[in-house]
Amino acid sequence: MMTEEIARPAGTIDYEARDGRAYITLNNPSKKNAMTDAMWDALMEAYDRAEADDDVRVIVLTGAGTDFCTGHDMAEVGNQYGPTTIDAKGRPRRPSQRARLRYDKKYVARFERIFTCLTPTIALVRGYCLGGGLYLAEACDLVIASDTAKMGHPEQKLGLSGAAYFDAWEMLTLGIRKARELLLMADVWNAQEAFAAGLINKLVSDDELTAKGEEWAERIARLPRDGITIGKSATLLAMNALGVNTQFAYGPVYHALASNMRWEEDEVNFFKQKRDKGVTAANKEREARYVVKDGDA
Template sequence: MSEDLRDLVKYEARDGRAYITFCRDEKRNALTYEMFDRLMEHIERAERDDDVRVVIFRGEGRDFSTGHDLGQVGGAEYGFSKEPGARRPSQRIRLSFDKHHVEQFRQILYCTKPTLSLVQGYCVGAGLYIVEASDLAIAAEDAKIGHPEQKMGLAGASYMTSINILAMGPKKAREVLLLGETMNGIEAARIGLVNKAVPASELEAAGEDWAERIVRLPRDAIAIGKAATHLALDSLGMTSQFVHGYVMHALGTNIRYEPDENNFMKERRSKGVTGAAHSRENRYDGEAKEGK
């Protein structure tokens, strides 16, 4: 990867806050697996810094994050080879990779410091997983939030299914995941995916206001509060979602596509990432319009 990770995921600590910023605006802050590893390093850095009382996730430019970099998804991470006659990657390779990656979202959820996501523009796929794993989230009213990646073949097998159900209820969670539609920040606040929505011009100020309120709390009170939250989540069985999350993802990336079904990976080979994404959306949008 030619891009410098130090420039793609930046860290700044000041005034009791640790700012972790995604800086890949030309790719709408799509996150590579290397960027996720860098993100985890920054979270650990914030946890070690006693002066940090709150961790703030934000995106530089137009968007919070459009999720996983689709150029990486569904192949290289599992060791697929283009050599003639090469065998498919084993399930153990799939499970090992997915376990490592899904536990990164667990690390966000179980961060010892309070976490706050500030959401503008697109916040979809893995970008929304980060928001769902955060303690607090404020969205711009015109943000575009959802899980359209579920149309690629997962159809509701999200890493954060338990959080979705807890926040929205089982019916709404299934709707958001199964249909893969996006919503604005106002609707996301209404159904509990974020805490509140504000005009885009007020997003930074709203985040600073909440951060300042947290910073004024005693450090031990913050730590005890987070520990109590972790105990409560465990008592509700929330830890298990990170086991079923990686198992379901390993299965979901190994499904069989029938001739009349949309196969993103096949479309990507012939049309590229952008073309494949458009083909996917056109399929579902077209079918929805035909059904009206």
């Protein structure tokens, strides 16, 4: 079957269904598969389509090119809540907490959609898997990664500083200490570090990634359809009993608050730097801020 594009500006979500699988590919390789809002919406359409297809027993999620996904397109970050407006007295008026909560609720619901999909998902990860890209991998049932994988939450340096949409899942999976390290240090772990911590199920060489994904997908596709759905439903009930699903309720609230925080004079405000100097320069200043050299402490 021909691969179809769920077309959107600045990147696409490619969809192909065959042999009991749905292949969903994040296709924006020039930006390391960074996701625009339009791409997120298209991804949800792809998941709806796969779940509605009775012949699809497993979803394979991957990124085009050499990377999985670097999260939300930074060109859109900071503008997603709408523009600053001018009130009747001529004063600038930032987007309200109401507007922030509405957007963040929709944004978090996208990860919840994948997490609760009744069709199991295998993520095939190579290269960068960061921020929202890591949330995508965490939302999947299984992760197979190549030895080129680099996983982490560098977006914590934007001001979030230790909280994530998948906090509960990360604490359960990594243990509280490693989960706190992942977020507070905001380091990018190499493939071996991510595998040792528990972010990855199977680690293979880069040239083996596709074949291993096909092997695991085939093993799932041979299971009975009802069994797959009942098993995933029972898993979600168990997750709910453990309290994991609460992360999708608190996620929008914490993010709306964090995106409206006050920046002090001695702090690096990425959003101000992005406005004044552009995304690339702002990213460089952000990263330089957190490089600790001998004698700094």
